[in-house]
Amino acid sequence: EVQLVESGGGLVKPGGSLKLSCAASGFTFSNAWMSWVRQAPGKGLEWVGRFKSKTDGGTTDYAAPVKGRFTISRDDSKNTLYLQMNSLKTEDTAVYYCITDLGGHLDSWGQGTLVTVSS
């Protein structure tokens, strides 16, 4: 069974940084594309970015609102995906989900971790 467990969320001041982790199990993580999607309180879904598997190039793509501030990385030896978030803004407040990305099909979702950016 696929399991994705996010951690690292919390309260951070505007301009601050936070690093989220996503521990994966139940599938071959190294072969998987992975995406992050966020959901602001009471709002809809917004794709943040993705990391392709190394066999498919190991490249990253980001949504415009986070490009240059957020960095997605992965450690295939630890079956873990990361989201480093810098220069955080109040509008980054959201639940962040880690997801297996089957080339656009956002297949398995973690439970999410809440990031609150507030002074």
Place this chain on the structure above:
Amino acid sequence: DIQMTQSPSSLSASVGDRVTITCQASQDISNYLNWYQQKPGKAPKLLIYDASNLETGVPSRFSGSGSGTDFIFTISSLQPEDIATYYCQQYDNLPYTFGQGTKLEI
């Protein structure tokens, strides 16, 4: 970015009703369209991929159709456990984009 427009934004229906949600893309996305269900306090769940293919384990009362710019999601006979918000999502072009959601109430 490709804009996805869902309608209605909310919908009230009765158990047993046939429910239809539409999703329109701002440009041709072929069949690169998925539908998700999100129950309150939970993560979204993929129900339908490639516009019309039912994800494994999803009840057959759920269905999807369409291609190009216009798509339809249908629940043939609404059940109480279908209370949720439903989202469409395109993956023809990056960034992946979602519709604004349709909140379904009974």
